[in-house]
Amino acid sequence: MSSSDDDGRASASALARLVGADPSAFEGAWGRTHLLHHGAGFEDLLDLPAVDELLTTRGLRTPFLRVAKDGTPFDERRFTSGGGVGAAIADQLDDARLTALFADGATLVLQGLHRTWAPVAEFVRDLAAELGHPVQANAYITPPQSQGFSAHYDVHDVFVLQLSGEKRWVIHDPVLRWPMRDESWEKGGRRDLVARAAEGEPALDVVLVPGDCLYLPRGHLHAATALGGVSAHLTLGIHTWTRHHLATDVMRQALTRASDLRAPLPAGVDVGDPTAISQDAAAVRAALLAAVESISDADLAAAMGRRADDSGRPAPVSPLAQAAAVRDLTADSVVRVRAHLRLRHVPTGEGLRLVGRGVDVLLPEATAPHVLDTLLDGAPHRVGDLPAAASDLVTRLLAAAVLVPA
Numbered sequence: 011m012s013s014s015d016d017d018g019r020a021s022a023s024a025l026a027r028l029v030g031a032d033p034s035a036f037e038g039a040w041g042r043t044h045l046l047h048h049g050a051g052f053e054d055l056l057d058l059p060a061v062d063e064l065l066t067t068r069g070l071r072t073p074f075l076r077v078a079k080d081g082t083p084f085d086e087r088r089f090t091s092g093g094g095v096g097a098a099i100a101d102q103l104d105d106a107r108l109t110a111l112f113a114d115g116a117t118l119v120l121q122g123l124h125r126t127w128a129p130v131a132e133f134v135r136d137l138a139a140e141l142g143h144p145v146q147a148n149a150y151i152t153p154p155q156s157q158g159f160s161a162h163y164d165v166h167d168v169f170v171l172q173l174s175g176e177k178r179w180v181i182h183d184p185v186l187r188w189p190m191r192d193e194s195w196e197k198g199g200r201r202d203l204v205a206r207a208a209e210g211e212p213a214l215d216v217v218l219v220p221g222d223c224l225y226l227p228r229g230h231l232h233a234a235t236a237l238g239g240v241s242a243h244l245t246l247g248i249h250t251w252t253r254h255h256l257a258t259d260v261m262r263q264a265l266t267r268a269s270d271l272r273a274p275l276p277a278g279v280d281v282g283d284p285t286a287i288s289q290d291a292a293a294v295r296a297a298l299l300a301a302v303e304s305i306s307d308a309d310l311a312a313a314m315g316r317r318a319d320d321s322g323r324p325a326p327v328s329p330l331a332q333a334a335a336v337r338d339l340t341a342d343s344v345v346r347v348r349a350h351l352r353l354r355h356v357p358t359g360e361g362l363r364l365v366g367r368g369v370d371v372l373l374p375e376a377t378a379p380h381v382l383d384t385l386l387d388g389a390p391h392r393v394g395d396l397p398a399a400a401s402d403l404v405t406r407l408l409a410a411a412v413l414v415p416a
Contacts, residue, residue, distance in 0.1 A: 024137040027052075028169050028223045028246075036225070041167065041188070041250065044181055044214055045225040052171045052221065055129045056244055061151055064120060064127065066105045069093065074126060075103055076119040077111055081160040084116065115156045123147040123244070128326075130244070135325060135350045137246065144249040144321035152177065152236035161208035161233040162195045167248035168226050172218040175241030177234050181214040182207050184229035190254065195231075207231055218243070249321070251314070259313040264301035271297055318352060324367045325349035327411045335415045336408045341394030344416040345404060347386045351412065355382075364412065371410045377403060390416035 022031070029036040029047050039045040064070060077084045089111060091104040112118060120126075124134040124147040131147075138145040152175075163184065170179070185203040186193060195204045208231055217237065218224060226232060228250070234243075265271065271294060280286045325348055335343065347353075351366040361375045362382070373382070381400050385391060385407065393404055407413040 023140060024133055025140045028137075028171070029225065039225060039227075041227050043227065044230060046214075046216060047223045047225075049171075049221045049223050052173055052223075052244065055133055055171070056123070056127060056149055056173055056242075058151075058174055058240070058242060060127065061118075061120065061149065061242065065103055065108055065118070068126065069097070070103050070126065071099060072101045072103075074120065074122050076121060077108070077116050078119065078159060079111075079114070079116040080157060084111065112151075112153060115153050117153070117156060117159070118151040120149040120151070123149055132325075134246065135322065138322055139350055141248060143251055144318075146247045146249065148245045148247070149173070149242060150234075150245065151240065151242045152234075154236055154239055154241075157233065157235045159233070161204055161231050163189065163204065163229050163231050164226075164247065165189045165191050165194060165228055167228050167250055169246040169248070170218065170224040170226070171244040171246065172220050172222045172224075173242040173244055174220055175239045176217050176219050176237040177241040177243060178217045178237055179214070179224060179232060179234050180208075180212045181216075181226065182210065182231035183213050184231065187229055188227075188252075189229045204231055208233065251318075255314065255317070256310060259310055259317075260302060260305055263305050263309060263313065264298050267301040267304060268297040315352070315354070319367045322350065322367070324351045325414075327414055331415060332408065332411060336405060339393065339401070339405055339408065341392070343393045343404075344390050345385070345393065345408065345413040346390045346416040347388055348412060348414045349388075353386060353412070366412075369410060369412055371406070371412060373403070373406065385413060 025033065025036070027049060029045065030049075036045060065075070072086045072090060075089070077089050086101060089104055089107045090101045091107070092098045092100050093102045108118065123130040124145070125131065134145045134147050154175075161180070161182070163186075185195075185200060185207050189195075193200075195201060213230075216224070275281065275287070275290055327348060335345070351369055353364060353366040353369065356363040356365055358372070360372060362373045362377050362379075364371045364373060364382075376399075378397070378399070381397055381403060384396070385400070385404065393401060396404070404413060
């Protein structure tokens with residue numbers, strides 16, 4: 011985590027800023043219970059002037075904003091309009107309409123800030139790398155004495171970072187432990203369960219002030235109300251990898267390997283009769299068990315690694331500066347590996363293949379592994395300090411956006 015602040019936060023990891031320097035308390039809470047930490051502030055990530063900038067001058071469109079009042083979202087036509095000549099896209103944010111809705115008690119929800127606001131995006135990338143789980147970011151801006159959403163639960167873990175103002179949070183234990191993505195609080199009759207549970211004694215009733223961070227595992231009920239002035243908080247959603255993900259990939263690979271399962275059932279079969287399908291069912295079980303046993307940890311890790319590649323983005327690369335770096339490369343050029351690429355070496359018969367997020371580069375057989383390892387170690391390197399043969403490799407990796415100007 012890098013930061014321009016001089017108050018010591020630059021040296022702290024992203025996770026340590028949220029839970030404190032000692033990770034043991036968080037390790038005990040992870041996925042199980044809430045955790046409250048009083049931090050040093052998060053205004054370097056997002057503040058109210060930044061919110062106004064996003065709402066007014068960045069040309070944001072839906073779904074990068076939601077607006078809700080008393081738990082009910084507004085139709086996007088209530089707060090969007092066209093952009094005028096040359097930008098006549100109908101769903102751009104309308105700042106005048108947003109002003110009126112906010113003055114009337116509506117909560118503004120800036121969604122996907124890990125794609126639209128650089129300080130948040132950098133922090134999210136660093137946090138995701140530390141946790142090993144994908145992370146997203148939304149911000150909630152609530153007028154005084156207003157509630158944006160009634161008691162509910164999320165299907166992902168969250169860190170709530172209080173940015174400005176004060177907000178009261180009331181937390182209740184789950185009605186469904188570790189809900190999956192398709193088990194939202196509004197489905198399957200759980201809305202009534204949540205409403206009843208929210209009337210009981212809370213597990214936590216706390217007022218967050220700027221600098222506070224609250225961790226909530228998925229499934230924990232919560233409702234928040236702004237106090238006093240305008241309240242803004244940043245929610246970091248942690249989309250945890252689970253054993254269910256592992257199981258899904260195990261079954262996907264097993265079904266691919268058990269090719270005999272493609273065979274048709276007998277003509278005239280009654281698939282609703284247990285006796286009629288018993289022989290085929292036994293064959294299916296045996297084939298699946300054998301296929302599952304043949305799947306190695308490496309096979310499973312490769313599949314999950316591809317999922318992880320798709321779950322986030324690497325650090326941004328500047329196309330114009332990158333092209334100039336390739337064109338103007340000299341011995342005095344300084345380069346470093348682009349962050350968060352998730353690079354892996356894949357040996358092939360044609361050379362060394364480098365793969366990762368948006369990266370698939372085939373390097374010549376003559377590539378020296380120790381030079382490549384040096385270039386990818388995360389530190390800045392002056393081209394003139396590398397072996398003479400490294401210049402072509404640097405050029406190739408700059409062109410592939412694996413290396414960037416330091």
